[in-house]
Amino acid sequence: MAHGYLSDKRAHLARLKRIEGQVRGLQRMVEEEQYCIDILTQVSAVTKALESVSLALLNEHMNHCVVSAARAGDEEAGAKIDEVMAAITRLVK
Amino acid sequence: MAHGYLSDKRAHLARLKRIEGQVRGLQRMVEEEQYCIDILTQVSAVTKALESVSLALLNEHMNHCVVSAARAGDEEAGAKIDEVMAAITRLVK
Amino acid sequence: MAHGYLSDKRAHLARLKRIEGQVRGLQRMVEEEQYCIDILTQVSAVTKALESVSLALLNEHMNHCVVSAARAGDEEAGAKIDEVMAAITRLVK
Amino acid sequence: MAHGYLSDKRAHLARLKRIEGQVRGLQRMVEEEQYCIDILTQVSAVTKALESVSLALLNEHMNHCVVSAARAGDEEAGAKIDEVMAAITRLVK
Structure with missing residues (x-):
């Protein structure tokens, strides 16, 4: 099942960990009813x-x-x- | 600090919880070195x-x-x- | 039928004229079989x-x-x- | 200078001709001050x-x-x- 992109695996995981933290931050912002525009900026x-x-x-x-x-x-x-064009099309839309 | 959008607050939080789960799922996919295209589909x-x-x-x-x-x-x-146009511009780009 | 945005009408028309010229430029690039990546840059x-x-x-x-x-x-x-949210949604997708 | 994508050249040119016509249609819509939302739909x-x-x-x-x-x-x-990744990045942003 390994697909040979181990080189950047750590970097991908670090980015995804940071994104998970940002999504939890968004939950906190909504929970605290922070200003919509600030939440939108963070979603972007x-x-x-x-x-x-x-x-x-x-x-x-x-x-x-x-x-x-x-x-x-x-x-x-x-x-x-x-296959890759289908993936790029999903990214672009 | 409340900005009066409590009506949909639960719905927003539920969505963000689900997104957090999806981001953790992405980490698992990278950890297990699943096929790139499948990970890209999930990121989309x-x-x-x-x-x-x-x-x-x-x-x-x-x-x-x-x-x-x-x-x-x-x-x-x-x-x-x-202010809202600046937020929309960030969304569109 | 006038919807009162005459203020920037000239500016919008000037932009659309320039875009029309760019689209004709794209036709020329394809006609001359210029390099794909250069055409893609111009489409962007x-x-x-x-x-x-x-x-x-x-x-x-x-x-x-x-x-x-x-x-x-x-x-x-x-x-x-x-109505405007539907238009923004079309813009974002 | 030919880059060998003649196969679909006619199709690309036909699409770009149609797009040129659509851009001219947009100019007409602005000229006639048609409803903003209708123009936005057409731009999309x-x-x-x-x-x-x-x-x-x-x-x-x-x-x-x-x-x-x-x-x-x-x-x-x-x-x-x-080179192609740079082009895809411009497409996605």
């Missing part, structure tokens, strides 16, 4: 942080899985690119 | 969930703060709209 | 320019229509905010 | 259409340039992926 920060995680994961996926598939043959390449 | 789901929280908070802010400011006078209205 | 520029038009139109709408509706009564305010 | 439609052009171009770029670079060697692959 979390969204940006998640976007960075996505782009980092995508970068590794391209460098490992897409490159390997391209070298394995046309069919493998085509399938892998269809 | 969390981003969509945060987007819904933003839109719900924005909706309440418009119905309460922006409406009150509009009724309080032109200056109050102008200031509140500048 | 057009998208950003359209986003600015949206935010400028939304700003005027908030300052005029939403403020007037808020002053006209709760029902008018609610209807106008539902 | 143009943005979605441009997004589709981007994703189609990106798809071809992946299938041709990225695959070729992957086969040419690690250095070529790395450079091409850095």
